[in-house]
Amino acid sequence: MKSGERSAVADRAQQIMSAARELLDAEGPDALSMRRIAERVGIRAPSLYKHFADKAALVAGLQAQGLTLLAEVQEAAEAEIGADPPLLVLGYAYRRHALASPHLYRITHGWPLARTALPEGLEDRAALPLARAVHGDINIARSFWAFAHGMVVLELDGRFPPGADLDVAWRTGCEAFTQAIRNRPHGSTA
Structure with a gap:
């Protein structure tokens, strides 16, 4: 394949991914059919298979986008850590990320x-700011991720009572994890 042909194939694959993301953002995961994506790009559905083996490959591409965005958000938040505890800064950034693109998050x-x-390396990149914030303690990192994910899903699902102060709930959870880091035995990371 010549360079120009490779570029055209890559451009078409990018158009397909953009169309899939637009459908996802606008209508949710149920809108992700090969037919709907092809219509949005202006091609016939069978032509999609020249670029993506199946819908699972498209979903994998969207997951890569989601993890890349999370990595960028967490890295930017990590750079902004100052007086607030690192887990609070990272937790709030995680929440904003999820609420900004809830279908991609899900x-x-x-x-x-x-x-x-x-x-x-993408999955590791997305997790690295949290790993640094917990000083490599994998158990605290996993527990904190479960807390953050649970809080986000409950918020997205509208499961908190009206008027619940979620900022206080996030702060309370983040402070508890920060205290757990302080209380672990010196030098312990696992």
């Missing part, structure tokens, strides 16, 4: 992760 963090289809 397929990235609520569906089985297509690990083998992700760019190498």
Whole structure:
């Protein structure tokens, strides 16, 4: 394949991913059919298979987008850490990320992760700011991620009572994890 042909194929794949993301953002995961994506791009559905083996490959591409966005958000938040505890800064950034693109968040963090289809190192990159904030303690990192994910899903699902002060709930949870880091035995990371 010549360079120009490779570029055209890459451009078309990008158009397909953009169309899939637009449908996802506008209508949710149920809108992600090969037919609907092809219509949005202006091609016939069978032509999609020249670029993506199946819908699962498209979802894997969207998950890669979601993890890339999370990594960028967490890295930017990490750079802004100052007087507030790092977990509070990272937790609030995680929440903003999820609320900004709830459908992308759900397929990235609520569906089985297509690990083998992700760019190498992406999952680690997305987790690294949290790993640094907990000084490498994998148990605290996993527990904090479960807390943050649970809070976000409950908020997205409208499960908190009207008037609940979620900022206070986030702060309370983040402070509890910060205290757990302070209380762990010196030098302990696992």
